[in-house]
Structure formats: C-alpha cells, structure tokens
Amino acid sequence: MGNPVENPGLPEHVHRRADEDPKAEKRAERQVASLFALSALSTILFIYSYFFIKKDVFAFIPLLGNMNIQQLLLGLGLAGAFLFIGLGAVAWARQLMPDTEVVAQRHEFRSADEDRKEFVETVKTQAAAAGIGRRPLIKRTLGAALGLVGLGPIIMLRDLGPLPEKELEKTSWKAGTRLVTDPGDRPIKASELEVGAVVQTLPEVDHPEHRSLNDIAKDPVLLIRLRPEDFNLDAERLSWTYEGIIAFSKICSHMGCAVALYEQSTHHLLCPCHQSTFDVTRAAKVIFGPAARPLPQLAITVDSEGYLIAKQPFTESVGPSYWERDSK
Ligand code: FES
DSSP states (O other): OOOSSOOOOOOOOOOOHHHHOHHHHHHHHHHHHHHHHHHHHHHHHHHHHHHHSOTTOEEEETTTEEEEHHHHHHHHHHHHHHHHHHHHHHHHHHHTSOOOOOOOOOOOSSOOHHHHHHHHHHHHHHHHHTTTTTOHHHHHHHHHHHHHHTHHHHHHGGGGOSOOGGGGGOOSOOTTOBEEETTTOOBOBGGGOOTTOEEEEEEOOSOGGGOOHHHHHHOOEEEEEOOGGGOOOOHHHHHTSBTTEEEEESBOTTTOOBOOEEETTTTEEEOTTTOOEEEGGGTTEEEESSOOSOOOEEOEEEOTTSBEEESSOOSSOOSSOOTTSOOO
C-alpha cells in the first residue's frame, strides 16, 4: 500500500544575510550589542531613580494621568532591563547563531545513550560555534547587562529596613494633648459624653490632614463613659479616669485589629478579628480570646476649658505583642 501523503520534504534553505555578507554580520552584531547595552542603561536608570529621585514628585503624563515619577522610572528601568536582554538574545539567535536545519525523527522518549552523549557534544560544539569568544562586543555588553540586571532586586531589599526599633513604642500622645473626635478633629468636653457613650478619638495635631499612616495606625483611642461606681480599678488606674470616663488604645493587643464593639450592658469591649474580649471596668483585662494582655489605658483629665486631655503618654506600647516588647 502506497503512502497516502507524499513527504513534501524541506523547503529550500534560505541563508540569512549575516551568513553571507560580513557587513550584515557586523551590523547584526552591533544591533545585538546595542540591545544588551540598552538593558544595562535601563538598570542604571532603575538604580538612579531609586536613590536620587524624590518619592513625592508627581507629574502629568498624557494617557497615564498624574504619575509618581520615581515609581514610573523604577518600572520603566526594571522592565527595560529584562526586555532588552530578551530582545538581544532573540536577535542574536535569529541573526548570528549557527543556522543549520535539523530533522529529528520520532523515537521513544528516552534517547539512546549514544544520542545523549552526542547531544552534549553538540551543545558544546554549538556553544563554541556561537562564537561568544570571537565576539568580544557582544560578550562585554551581555556581561554588563546580566551583571547589572541582578542588582535591581538586590537593591529593593533595602526597603525591608531600617528596623522600627523604639518607634513601635511611641505614639503622638503627650501630657496635655487634647483628645479630638475621629473623624472631625473636634476637641471633646467631658460634659458632652453621657453614660454609655463611646467615642473614637485621636490626639490633636496642628495639621490633621498631614497625619502619617504610621500615627493613624497607633494613635486611636476609645473613650467610654461609665458610672464611676462601676469601675473595679486600683487607685492609680482610677486616677487615670475622669468622672467615669476611661480611655484605652483602640489597637487590639492580640494582632492589632481595631477593637470596635462595645457591649454597654456588660461593659465589654470586643475585637471583631478573633473575639478577644476586654472588661472595661477592670482596666480592659482580657476575659476571653487570644489577646495576651489588656488594652493599654491612657491617663486622662480635663484642661482649664473643660476639654479632655491626656495626662501623660501611654506608659506601655500599644498594639500587638511582639518578641522584643517588655511584658508590662
Ligand atoms: S486582633 Fe484582636 S483578637 Fe486578634
């Protein structure tokens, strides 16, 4: 029985210009080298942007809108560094690497040992034929591109530091700082709060619109008004309250969620994340859940105009427990 489909064979091999014309070969070589050089320049742009362009410079870019210039250049630099290495490698393979056609017949998956050996030999021979040794321009620019492209990710490791150290223990609360509503930034008079009231507050600052995220994450305080006889506090903690008003950090001592639920009938504060429950009458003692310590209490009083103020900064770190904090 004859073969139903005639083997069309291979089309005639068309040689590339670079294989036949030394000038075209040189041109191709320069083109490849230029692409690798562009990759190196892109990495330099990335490094320059990272260190020398300010983080808060914005400009209007057509089609993109208002853009942060540092972010834009970092993105372009990193993208260019990888893109041009890729384009250079493709151009090199298409125009300069050996252009021989090979027919591979189907065979079982694992090649015979001789074939495998032959393959290794071929790779070595072809690598030599690729002529990296003979093309110092490509060798140098590829070396520069590959050498530099790894620097980008390494430089970004710098963003993991510096360590916050004592910063985690500081908040914006100082002796005499007024408590203001959040939102609204309005000072609060003790007389405004009725028994059972809960108010979220922040420390008063000159420019509330410039509060840093860092501060917003650590400063919130909950004010709660009870009847003074409901408290079950020692003398010191009682002196930190004002006419039944008590203040606690709103940042959960378990993992830092906002403690947001107050149950008026039981005087319990609840964290919605893992249900830690704090007893307001006993200085936010943990009565349920995974939190390991009470919510830090802020000592409060009023100023000469009757506005609530902090008597002193927090005496312990607010927020979640972590391995370096003391256990106060
Ligand atoms: S973060 Fe509050 S209970 Fe886990």
